[in-house]
Amino acid sequence: AQSVTQLDSHVSVSEGTPVLLRCNYSSSYSPSLFWYVQHPNKGLQLLLKYTSAATLVKGINGFEAEFKKSETSFHLTKPSAHMSDAAEYFCVVSANTGFQKLVFGTGTRLLVSP
Amino acid sequence: NAGVTQTPKFRVLKTGQSMTLLCAQDMNHEYMYWYRQDPGMGLRLIHYSVGEGTTAKGEVPDGYNVSRLKKQNFLLGLESAAPSQTSVYFCASNQGMNTEAFFGQGTRLTVV
Numbered sequence A: 001a002q003s004v005t006q007l008d009s010h011v012s013v014s015e016g017t018p019v020l021l022r023c024n025y026s027s028s029y030s031p032s033l034f035w036y037v038q039h040p041n042k043g044l045q046l047l048l049k050y051t052s053a054a055t056l057v058k059g060i061n062g063f064e065a066e067f068k069k070s071e072t073s074f075h076l077t078k079p080s081a082h083m084s085d086a087a088e089y090f091c092v093v094s095a096n097t098g099f100q101k102l103v104f105g106t107g108t109r110l111l112v113s114p
Numbered sequence B: 001n002a003g004v005t006q007t008p009k010f011r012v013l014k015t016g017q018s019m020t021l022l023c024a025q026d027m028n029h030e031y032m033y034w035y036r037q038d039p040g041m042g043l044r045l046i047h048y049s050v051g052e053g054t055t056a057k058g059e060v061p062d063g064y065n066v067s068r069l070k071k072q073n074f075l076l077g078l079e080s081a082a083p084s085q086t087s088v089y090f091c092a093s094n095q096g097m098n099t100e101a102f103f104g105q106g107t108r109l110t111v112v
Helices: none
Strands: A002-006 A010-014 A019-021 A023-027 A031-038 A044-050 A056-058 A064-068 A073-078 A087-095 A108-113 B004-007 B010-013 B019-025 B031-037 B043-049 B064-067 B073-078 B087-094 B107-111
Touching: A002 A087, A010 A019, A019 A108, A023 A031, A023 A087, A031 A064, A031 A073, A044 A056, A044 A064, A044 A073, A073 A087, B004 B087, B019 B031, B019 B087, B019 B107, B031 B073, B043 B064, B043 B073, B073 B087
Parallel strands: A010 A108, B010 B107
Antiparallel strands: A002 A023, A019 A073, A023 A073, A031 A044, A031 A087, A056 A064, A064 A073, A087 A108, B004 B019, B019 B073, B031 B043, B031 B087, B064 B073, B087 B107
16 A cells, blocks of 8 residues: 655645655655656646656756665755745555555645745 | 646535545556544545556545546545545645655535
């Protein structure tokens, strides 16, 4: 079985400062991990994904995440926040075997102040 | 290229009424999903389908039924709506293991 825990329900940063959104996962099999972003009243958009290749994954809009098996973590980072980054972010896990459903975390709302 | 389209976008139902939410995808994806999103709970899987003519229960299937008669369409039905089904519903599709899931814009349903 797979599960994912997003450690912060809200994160507040100032524009131009670094962003860190934390995610820990649990999986019975080798996992695939994703980060999705949801802007207000919109659907979800894929930011980046890890599927057993390079452990440092680069995504869109300057975001990246590092897969750390020893820590069962997949934290999302960005060096410098922009106002347009304000949104809800979801960490998602699946398993690299057969058909495995996507399992979502509860989300982290990122607030960016001027 | 429309991607995943959900209809309707908004709906208000009275308790006990029925309705069907339609999801259509034009990417020839095998897998389709229905999720509900509630504050503080992320997205929870209601039902999913691994191909035309197949459906399976997800995490929170009670009170919902689904059908996938055509590969491109995945219907979610509420036979007798309850206030607990007030939520935002998202449909998604993908081609399989490790592939990106594409989401519709959501349906905001209120049951009064």
